[in-house]
Amino acid sequence: MTLEDVYEPDEDSYLLLRHVERLVRGRVLDLGTGCGIQAMAAASKPEVELVIAVDLNPRAVGKALERAKEAGLASRINLVIGSLTDWLRGELDWIIFNPPYLPREEGISELSWSGGEKGGETIERLLKRAYEHLKPDGAILLVYSSLTGLDKDIFRGYRVELLEELPLFFERLFCVLLQPRL
Numbered sequence: 001m002t003l004e005d006v007y008e009p010d011e012d013s014y015l016l017l018r019h020v021e022r023l024v025r026g027r028v029l030d031l032g033t034g035c036g037i038q039a040m041a042a043a044s045k046p047e048v049e050l051v052i053a054v055d056l057n058p059r060a061v062g063k064a065l066e067r068a069k070e071a072g073l074a075s076r077i078n079l080v081i082g083s084l085t086d087w088l089r090g091e092l093d094w095i096i097f098n099p100p101y102l103p104r105e106e107g108i109s110e111l112s113w114s115g116g117e118k119g120g121e122t123i124e125r126l127l128k129r130a131y132e133h134l135k136p137d138g139a140i141l142l143v144y145s146s147l148t149g150l151d152k153d154i155f156r157g158y159r160v161e162l163l164e165e166l167p168l169f170f171e172r173l174f175c176v177l178l179q180p181r182l
């Protein structure tokens with residue numbers, strides 16, 4: 001897979017999707033939207049006001065737009081090409097993120113799944129800034145893996161609730177809810 005390919009929904013996508021369908025409302029930011037699976041689930045909910053969906057892969061944004069139009073949801077999703085921190089703006093109720101979370105492999109640079117040398121760098125970049133853009137009762141829904149290298153104090157500043165743990169063949173996936181500590 002190259003950067004030009006669009007990430008096909010996988011176990012991590014469906015793990016996050018279950019909680020998006022159950023929890024999100026208000027103003028929602030879907031980071032790394034890929035084919036738009038999370039953005040469309042959010043936009044289908046009447047309690048969601050608006051979804052901003054961002055991906056740095058233009059082909060992903062094109063595909064998500066096509067799918068949103070087919071589903072009659074295009075007017076409820078603001079799809080943009082950009083990097084995650086560009087779109088941390090205003091006051092959000094929810095940030096949804098199925099990030100690239102695996103450690104980089106020798107000679108392969110793939111932004112769909114590689115979150116940097118350790119795997120956790122993209123998540124760390126987001127968490128350093130996200131709390132400034134959440135409403136006081138706002139929250140983040142985040143997926144990562146037992147293979148993701150995360151600094152031990154990465155979640156400092158957030159209350160963390162483990163919503164679901166999914167054992168797979170080589171790894172475990174986690175879906176967590178993070179709320180900034182006031």
Ligand SMILES: C[S@@+](CC[C@H](N)C(=O)[O-])C[C@H]1O[C@@H](n2cnc3c(N)ncnc32)[C@H](O)[C@@H]1O
Pocket residue numbers: 007008009010012013016031032033034035036037038054055056057060082083084085098099100111112113122
């Ligand atoms: C694991 S895929 C998730 C796709 C989709 N949200 C899902 O749940 O199936 C990660 C997505 O994040 C995008 N991405 C990676 N780094 C990014 C960044 N810095 N800013 C915005 N999008 C990024 C990739 O292009 C890819 O579409």
